[in-house]
Amino acid sequence: MRKLSAIIAGLSATALLSGMLVVVAARTKAAPAEPADTYKSKCVACHGKKAEKKFDTSMSDDQMVEAVLKGKKAEKPPHMPAYGEKGVTAEQAKALVDYMKQLKATP
Secondary structure, three states: HHHHHHHHHHHHHHHHHHHHHHHHHHOOOOOOOOOHHHHHHHHHHHHOOOOOOOOOOOOOOOHHHHHHHOOEOOOOOEEEHHHHHHHOHHHHHHHHHHHHHHHHHHO
């Protein structure tokens, strides 16, 4: 009987701690990704190491941010995915565009 009480108490404590961890995790926002990290993980394959491919600097910043967020159909694949649907914010998209412009300008 004592063993059963100890097991039930242990399970109750475990359930309580697990519930607390879920609440804390739900309230914690993920830190926004750094533009360089995002570029390396999501963009470099199509745009190149120095943003030398498929990056039209004649577009306004607002147009580029919109392309990052909403995607853009290219003349031929691959097409620009809509990263807004994947959780990228306008602020993060702007930081990414600025980073890409900096990359392209650096020899």
